[in-house]
Amino acid sequence: MPKISSDTLWDVAAAEVRKRENRADAEEDCEEHGHLLTDRTVFFMGSKAGGKTTILLRFLDRDEAPKPTLALEYTFGRRARGHNTPKDVAHLWELGGGISLSDLVQIPITADNLSTLSVVLVLDLSKPNAMWETMERLLGSARNHVDKVCSLPQKTGESISSKQQRQNRVPRVLHKDYPDRELISPFPVPLLIIGSKFDIFQELESEKRKVICKTLRFVAHFYGASLIFTNSKSEGTMSKARSFINQLAFGTEKPKSISTDPSKPLIIPAGLDSLSQIGPPVTSDIDIGALHAKNPFDLWKKVFERVFPPKNVEEYTELKDPVKDPQYSEPLIDSMRAQKDQELEQYKRQQAKSWKSLELDP
Structure with a gap:
C-alpha cells in the first residue's frame, strides 16, 4: 500500500499555493499521462470518546497515543500514486464532543469542497443507549448544512473553475440499480458508518447484539452508506476500516468483502445490502401496533429505543x-x-x- 506522508501544515499549505499557481499546466500534464489530481475532504464525527482519533491515526499510519479531540481539529494525508506524479491530498477534519458541538459542522462543509466531501460517522457500540441520538443529531446537522450550502446563490465575479465547482454541488444520486433505491433516502454525500469497540460489544447479550446489528444495517442501507465494525486491538478490522477510508480519501478501489454475521464484525459496502436481506426489526417483546410509527425509519427508531432507552444526559456540561x-x-x-x-x-x-x-x- 502506498505510504501516506505526514508533512507539516506549512508544507501542505506551500504545496497548495504552488499547485494553484500552476493548476492549468499540472492538470494538462496529468491528463496526458492518465493521472487526475484529487483534493478530497473527509469529515470524521461521532460518539464522544468513541475512538475517532484512534481510527484516524491508524489510517495515517501514525504510531502515537490518541489525545482527546478539542472541538474541531484538522490534519491531512498525502498519497503518491507512482514515481514522478503529483500527490493526492486528503483534508481530514475531526469533530470532538459528540453531539454537543454539532453546530461546528458548518466549518468543514463548504461550497468549495462539497463535490469531493465524504463523512465518516463513528458510533460507540459499547454505549447503545446513546447511539441513536448521536447518529440522528450529527447526521441531521450535517445534512441540513449540506442542503444550505447547495441552496447558496452563486457569487458574482467567480472564476470559471469556481463556478463549475458550485454547479457540481448537487446532492448525491445513487445509480439506478441500487437496491431499494425508491424506498431509501441516501445521504447527500458518501457516508461510512463505523461501529467501534466491537470487543466490548461482544459482551452484550446475543439478542441485544442482534438488535444493534440489524438496526445499523437498516440505517446504513437507508442512507446509502457503507458499514463496518472495528476493534482497535484487532489489526484485521482496523485494516479493513482503513481500506474504506482510503476509498473516500483517495478514490481507491471500493472494498468488496462482506460479512453480515452478527457474531463477527460487520463489513457491508454500500449497495451490497437490501431490505429483504436485513428483514424486519427484532420485536420479540414489542407490540409494533402500539408504537404508532410514521414511517419505516421511525419504526426502527422506536423499536431500538424500546430495547435501549435513550439517556437524558446532556453532554454540554462535560466540555473541558x-x-x-x-x-x-x-x-x-x-x-x-x-x-x-x-x-x-x-x-x-x-x-x-x-x-x-x-x-x-x-
Whole structure:
C-alpha cells in the first residue's frame, strides 16, 4: 500500500499555493499521462470518546497515543500514486464532543469542497443507549448544512473553475440499480458508518447484539452508506476500516468483502445490502401496533429505543476548559494569562467596593 506522508501544515499549505499557481499546466500534464489530481475532504464525527482519533491515526499510519479531540481539529494525508506524479491530498477534519458541538459542522462543509466531501460517522457500540441520538443529531446537522450550502446563490465575479465547482454541488444520486433505491433516502454525500469497540460489544447479550446489528444495517442501507465494525486491538478490522477510508480519501478501489454475521464484525459496502436481506426489526417483546410509527425509519427508531432507552444526559456540561488542558500548555502565555486573571479579579473587588460605598440620592 502506498505510504501516506505526514508533512507539516506549512508544507501542505506551500504545496497548495504552488499547485494553484500552476493548476492549468499540472492538470494538462496529468491528463496526458492518465493521472487526475484529487483534493478530497473527509469529515470524521461521532460518539464522544468513541475512538475517532484512534481510527484516524491508524489510517495515517501514525504510531502515537490518541489525545482527546478539542472541538474541531484538522490534519491531512498525502498519497503518491507512482514515481514522478503529483500527490493526492486528503483534508481530514475531526469533530470532538459528540453531539454537543454539532453546530461546528458548518466549518468543514463548504461550497468549495462539497463535490469531493465524504463523512465518516463513528458510533460507540459499547454505549447503545446513546447511539441513536448521536447518529440522528450529527447526521441531521450535517445534512441540513449540506442542503444550505447547495441552496447558496452563486457569487458574482467567480472564476470559471469556481463556478463549475458550485454547479457540481448537487446532492448525491445513487445509480439506478441500487437496491431499494425508491424506498431509501441516501445521504447527500458518501457516508461510512463505523461501529467501534466491537470487543466490548461482544459482551452484550446475543439478542441485544442482534438488535444493534440489524438496526445499523437498516440505517446504513437507508442512507446509502457503507458499514463496518472495528476493534482497535484487532489489526484485521482496523485494516479493513482503513481500506474504506482510503476509498473516500483517495478514490481507491471500493472494498468488496462482506460479512453480515452478527457474531463477527460487520463489513457491508454500500449497495451490497437490501431490505429483504436485513428483514424486519427484532420485536420479540414489542407490540409494533402500539408504537404508532410514521414511517419505516421511525419504526426502527422506536423499536431500538424500546430495547435501549435513550439517556437524558446532556453532554454540554462535560466540555473541558482548553485553557486548563496540559496538552496545550504555553508557559509564557499561561503566565501572562494568570497575571491578567489576577488583575481582573482585583479590578472586580475594587468595583464591588465602589458600588457598596456609593450613596444614591432618594
